[in-house]
Amino acid sequence: MTHYFSSDFKLGILGGGQLGKMLLYDTRKFDIQTYVMDANPEAPSRLACNHFEVGSLMDYDAVMAFGKKVDVLTFEIESVNVKALEDLEALGKKVYPSAATLQKIQNKAVQKKFYESSHIPTADFDLFSDLKRLKEAVSEGNIKLPFVWKSSIGGYDGKGVSVIKSREQLSQLPDVECIAEALVDFKTEIAVIVSRSVSGEIKTYPVVEMEFHPEANQVEYVLCPARIDETLAKKARELAQLVSSKFEHVGLLAIEMFVTQSDDVLVNEVAPRPHNSGHFSIEGSFTNQFEQHLRAILDLPLGSTESKSHSVMVNLVGDEKHTGEVVYEGIEDIMAMPGVTPHIYGKRETRPFRKMGHVNIIHADLSEARAIAEVVKSKIKVISKTS
Amino acid sequence: MTHYFSSDFKLGILGGGQLGKMLLYDTRKFDIQTYVMDANPEAPSRLACNHFEVGSLMDYDAVMAFGKKVDVLTFEIESVNVKALEDLEALGKKVYPSAATLQKIQNKAVQKKFYESSHIPTADFDLFSDLKRLKEAVSEGNIKLPFVWKSSIGGYDGKGVSVIKSREQLSQLPDVECIAEALVDFKTEIAVIVSRSVSGEIKTYPVVEMEFHPEANQVEYVLCPARIDETLAKKARELAQLVSSKFEHVGLLAIEMFVTQSDDVLVNEVAPRPHNSGHFSIEGSFTNQFEQHLRAILDLPLGSTESKSHSVMVNLVGDEKHTGEVVYEGIEDIMAMPGVTPHIYGKRETRPFRKMGHVNIIHADLSEARAIAEVVKSKIKVISKTS
Numbered sequence: 001m002t003h004y005f006s007s008d009f010k011l012g013i014l015g016g017g018q019l020g021k022m023l024l025y026d027t028r029k030f031d032i033q034t035y036v037m038d039a040n041p042e043a044p045s046r047l048a049c050n051h052f053e054v055g056s057l058m059d060y061d062a063v064m065a066f067g068k069k070v071d072v073l074t075f076e077i078e079s080v081n082v083k084a085l086e087d088l089e090a091l092g093k094k095v096y097p098s099a100a101t102l103q104k105i106q107n108k109a110v111q112k113k114f115y116e117s118s119h120i121p122t123a124d125f126d127l128f129s130d131l132k133r134l135k136e137a138v139s140e141g142n143i144k145l146p147f148v149w150k151s152s153i154g155g156y157d158g159k160g161v162s163v164i165k166s167r168e169q170l171s172q173l174p175d176v177e178c179i180a181e182a183l184v185d186f187k188t189e190i191a192v193i194v195s196r197s198v199s200g201e202i203k204t205y206p207v208v209e210m211e212f213h214p215e216a217n218q219v220e221y222v223l224c225p226a227r228i229d230e231t232l233a234k235k236a237r238e239l240a241q242l243v244s245s246k247f248e249h250v251g252l253l254a255i256e257m258f259v260t261q262s263d264d265v266l267v268n269e270v271a272p273r274p275h276n277s278g279h280f281s282i283e284g285s286f287t288n289q290f291e292q293h294l295r296a297i298l299d300l301p302l303g304s305t306e307s308k309s310h311s312v313m314v315n316l317v318g319d320e321k322h323t324g325e326v327v328y329e330g331i332e333d334i335m336a337m338p339g340v341t342p343h344i345y346g347k348r349e350t351r352p353f354r355k356m357g358h359v360n361i362i363h364a365d366l367s368e369a370r371a372i373a374e375v376v377k378s379k380i381k382v383i384s385k386t387s
Numbered sequence: 388m389t390h391y392f393s394s395d396f397k398l399g400i401l402g403g404g405q406l407g408k409m410l411l412y413d414t415r416k417f418d419i420q421t422y423v424m425d426a427n428p429e430a431p432s433r434l435a436c437n438h439f440e441v442g443s444l445m446d447y448d449a450v451m452a453f454g455k456k457v458d459v460l461t462f463e464i465e466s467v468n469v470k471a472l473e474d475l476e477a478l479g480k481k482v483y484p485s486a487a488t489l490q491k492i493q494n495k496a497v498q499k500k501f502y503e504s505s506h507i508p509t510a511d512f513d514l515f516s517d518l519k520r521l522k523e524a525v526s527e528g529n530i531k532l533p534f535v536w537k538s539s540i541g542g543y544d545g546k547g548v549s550v551i552k553s554r555e556q557l558s559q560l561p562d563v564e565c566i567a568e569a570l571v572d573f574k575t576e577i578a579v580i581v582s583r584s585v586s587g588e589i590k591t592y593p594v595v596e597m598e599f600h601p602e603a604n605q606v607e608y609v610l611c612p613a614r615i616d617e618t619l620a621k622k623a624r625e626l627a628q629l630v631s632s633k634f635e636h637v638g639l640l641a642i643e644m645f646v647t648q649s650d651d652v653l654v655n656e657v658a659p660r661p662h663n664s665g666h667f668s669i670e671g672s673f674t675n676q677f678e679q680h681l682r683a684i685l686d687l688p689l690g691s692t693e694s695k696s697h698s699v700m701v702n703l704v705g706d707e708k709h710t711g712e713v714v715y716e717g718i719e720d721i722m723a724m725p726g727v728t729p730h731i732y733g734k735r736e737t738r739p740f741r742k743m744g745h746v747n748i749i750h751a752d753l754s755e756a757r758a759i760a761e762v763v764k765s766k767i768k769v770i771s772k773t774s
Contacts, residue, residue: 005715005731025412028435031733048415048435286726286749301723308695308749328392336688339673344392346418362673362695
């Protein structure tokens with residue numbers, strides 16, 4: 001029996017961004033010792049951990065050296081050297097989620113092939129080793145316009161994903177391994193977070209609905225629960241559980257899905273970590289997703305995933321016209337509204353569409369919460385000091 | 388207009404115990420820079436602040452030097468050098484709560500006289516400059532047994548307070564300035580936390596009920612809301628608001644009260660800071676008490692003090708038979724119960740009745756929450772590693 005609380009046990013976290021920062025609220029709550037590594041010396045997680053070090057997450061030696069210092073290793077971002085995770089596992093180190101799980105997810109081409117071989121419904125796709133082959137396929141009529149282009153590696157926050165509507169757009173794409181995915185005519189985008197502990201205990205959060213910002217291709221609002229009927233919600237949760245069982249992950253798995261016009265549910269992509277679509281849980285759920293991730297990877301009993309109330313999350317992204325030292329204009333206005341809690345990630349510099357924070361709105365009535373979210377969005381501006 | 392979020396603004400916190408530690412969750416959530424000073428280099432708040440320094444809170448020079456480094460100064464414990472706070476105010480530093488408020492509260496004799504002059508109902512009392520005078524008063528029959536003895540300064544967590552039932556007990560008391568207070572025949576003990584911002588905005592939390600541990604004279608359970616009728620609750624909240632207005636505090640004021648057999652409400656004592664009786668709010672309220680304290684002292688709009696659900700808090704204190712390196716036995720058992728969240732303060736050493744953490748139980752039904760609290764209490768043991 002390992003004692004985690006106020007003990008010598010050490011949890012290592014690769015990555016020190018906002019997800020790691022929020023995870024640290026809960027390690028502090030439980031007084032679990034943490035070691036954090038990030039390439040950025042000013043990373044939000046540099047505070048509140050017991051030990052912070054600067055290092056590249058893609059650097060084999062850095063990850064190996066860091067991993068050897070801790071008892072359990074986890075990550076808050078997928079861009080991690082998987083070979084190092086494998087070798088740490090071979091040395092007997094506990095790595096959750098495992099290197100094998102991450103391997104299936106890190107590369108979107110591998111992820112899509114895994115869905116195919118696991119009979120998980122997903123949008124049709126073709127793989128291309130480089131841009132030239134993709135162009136040929138389009139020329140030969142094997143790939144029809146419009147389609148969704150995705151880079152196999154490095155996609156994040158709308159980067160590495162484009163809807164290709166014309167041949168001209170093809171020439172602007174980088175020459176990388178990629179996927180051409182059929183454009184899904186979806187009614188709505190939803191997500192489910194499944195938590196799975198080392199012992200195999202599984203708990204699933206409610207289905208949430210994601211509303212996207214039309215230009216930035218970023219999630220603007222997340223509603224919990226999704227405004228879909230019971231049958232569809234059940235279908236989505238069952239599919240999410242199937243995906244979870246196939247990946248055999250330990251920790252959280254956030255599963256983003258499309259609901260088609262004919263109410264089919266297709267898996268879009270997954271993330272093996274706390275996720276933007278689960279931020280509502282900080283104020284909305286009996287157990288927030290970060291605490292749940294800790295419980296899962298430390299093999300503690302999973303907490304209740306029920307909601308205390310309905311909630312809507314608003315992403316706070318940098319105004320498209322501003323770059324520089326950040327100012328949150330109008331934050332006092334939104335703090336005066338009941339049930340509204342801003343979360344500021346701690347990045348000093350804003351850039352167009354950069355994720356700078358989020359705001360949770362808790363209300364017994366979901367449509368009220370959604371209406372407040374729109375007011376929040378209109379009142380708060382993430383701008384720079386001098387412009 | 389001061390920008391607090393991800394800015395150069397600095398909040399100073401005197402004291403680095405569990406209250407400061409929990410306050411830091413919210414400064415991190417808002418990315419407000421914090422400076423913390425505590426005499427103990429291992430204080431729980433040494434992590435998650437931007438700057439930590441070791442210094443005695445009663446030392447004039449240490450508090451002055453620390454206060455000069457920050458923009459707004461607050462404290463998480465009353466044992467602070469008030470003269471230094473006064474002089475910092477004279478230099479134009481913002482100190483919340485003010486030196487004047489703390490002065491009225493720090494010394495219990497001064498506090499009691501303040502209630503008297505402000506016409507705030509409180510238990511009858513007499514003041515004694517030393518033990519000899521108290522003994523004479525008892526001998527002469529001016530003070531009747533039993534009565535409550537309270538040291539004017541330094542009382543905390545049941546220390547500095549005794550119920551005196553026999554003359555023999557008098558000889559065990561320290562020779563200090565003290566109060567002899569009439570023993571109140573109370574039905575229940577309740578508390579109300581009032582928040583008041585720099586601008587004078589006021590919001591009051593619901594009345595909570597405190598159940599005491601019979602031996603340790605410490606709060607064992609806090610129930611929100613208190614199991615009292617509406618009329619009485621209204622009376623208690625109104626009295627709390629009166630007390631708040633008299634102290635003219637900025638920040639939180641926790642007001643502990645007795646409900647007598649005849650449903651009179653008497654003020655017992657107050658604390659100008661986040662308080663044990665408000666810990667339920669972390670999971671139970673729309674705005675937790677720590678965030679509310681921040682909002683108040685930074686003159687931000689106060690948050691809603693409504694509850695998301697009913698809650699019971701259980702204090703986790705060191706087992707009376709154990710001293711040494713702490714182990715939380717049975718913590719996995721309680722974490723398996725829905726709506727149960729442990730908070731571990733991060734003290735490595737346990738001692739009999741030392742406050743080591745608390746557990747919040749959230750439930751739609753208060754009596755269910757109270758029943759779970761008793762199971763929690765029976766399952767978890769705060770013991771030492773080797774015994």
